[in-house]
Amino acid sequence: MTGFGFVLRGVFLFLMVCMMGPGSSYAAGNPPATEELGMSGTIGKEPIAMIITLENRTHPTKAHYSSASAQKIIPLTVQVTGNHVVLSGQDKGIFTLHFVAGSREKADPLSFYTASGMQGMWSDGTKTLPVSLQFVLSRDHLTDCIFYPHHLPNDKPIPAEKRCEQDADMAALRQCIHSPYTSDDAVESCINTALKTCHPDQRTTNLCVSDITVYLDRAIRQRLASLAPHGLTEQSYPLWLKQVTQSCLDTSGFSPEGTGFAADIGFCVAEEKLRLLQNALQPMPQRIRSERPRH
Numbered sequence: 001m002t003g004f005g006f007v008l009r010g011v012f013l014f015l016m017v018c019m020m021g022p023g024s025s026y027a028a029g030n031p032p033a034t035e036e037l038g039m040s041g042t043i044g045k046e047p048i049a050m051i052i053t054l055e056n057r058t059h060p061t062k063a064h065y066s067s068a069s070a071q072k073i074i075p076l077t078v079q080v081t082g083n084h085v086v087l088s089g090q091d092k093g094i095f096t097l098h099f100v101a102g103s104r105e106k107a108d109p110l111s112f113y114t115a116s117g118m119q120g121m122w123s124d125g126t127k128t129l130p131v132s133l134q135f136v137l138s139r140d141h142l143t144d145c146i147f148y149p150h151h152l153p154n155d156k157p158i159p160a161e162k163r164c165e166q167d168a169d170m171a172a173l174r175q176c177i178h179s180p181y182t183s184d185d186a187v188e189s190c191i192n193t194a195l196k197t198c199h200p201d202q203r204t205t206n207l208c209v210s211d212i213t214v215y216l217d218r219a220i221r222q223r224l225a226s227l228a229p230h231g232l233t234e235q236s237y238p239l240w241l242k243q244v245t246q247s248c249l250d251t252s253g254f255s256p257e258g259t260g261f262a263a264d265i266g267f268c269v270a271e272e273k274l275r276l277l278q279n280a281l282q283p284m285p286q287r288i289r290s291e292r293p294r295h
Contacts, residue, residue, distance in 0.1 A: 034061065035140060037112055040147035041133035043067070043122045049147035050133060052078065057113040063087060068148040082109045085118060093124045095131055137201055146204065168208040169197045170215060173274075177219055181278035184288050187271050202259045209266035216273035217241075223281060231282035240283055244272045251289045 097120035099110035145164035176190035198208035248268035
């Protein structure tokens, strides 16, 4: 199993644990457990992120939201009554929301633990807009930018101090792109290094792997458009990419219905693209992943 496969399996087990039901009780004298619940959604058409700190998975102790455009943290007070949630912001905005059940949830009343999200309205006294929020991730130390709409990387590396957890390390990837091919292991190491700045939950991993494959594709197409001699052409590259993708699909050790399937295919394709770039756009005779891994 590759290092990335091990990470994906670890993520899968982590998610399975998170999906298990809450403990029946807390021992007397033990401090209450707290975690943060991160949400992604919209006020009207404006994308927002919201994070609520929960005590024992149900009682909100702290909350805030921010818009993707302004990225300014706005503290909220939270009041929960049955299925209804009212959040009042320091910006005078008020969310009047209700929990939304997941497709498999039958719990009533719903809660932050059993619902899949919230819907309702937001008003600042002068205008009223619809609100839709989806519960995305529960853990400690969440960052708002994880839940903003995803943007493809531009050609400039993102400084480490400004990098969000969902952003791959493009500076490290660019360094690998400009290095000559030495081995398949080195190629795999390059992709794993670029992923180190991403939080290893499945959603973030999928976003980061997608970023890397798109970034590499752009680098390949830029070279194909140049006058420098190379193995592939703008006409033959799409066929090569189709064949590589099919090979990755055929050799994946993940079920197509599994949460790690898309990231596994993307990682495999990214390896092939990076190796192609390092080898002056000369395709290798053998694929990096020539057989289905044994888990």
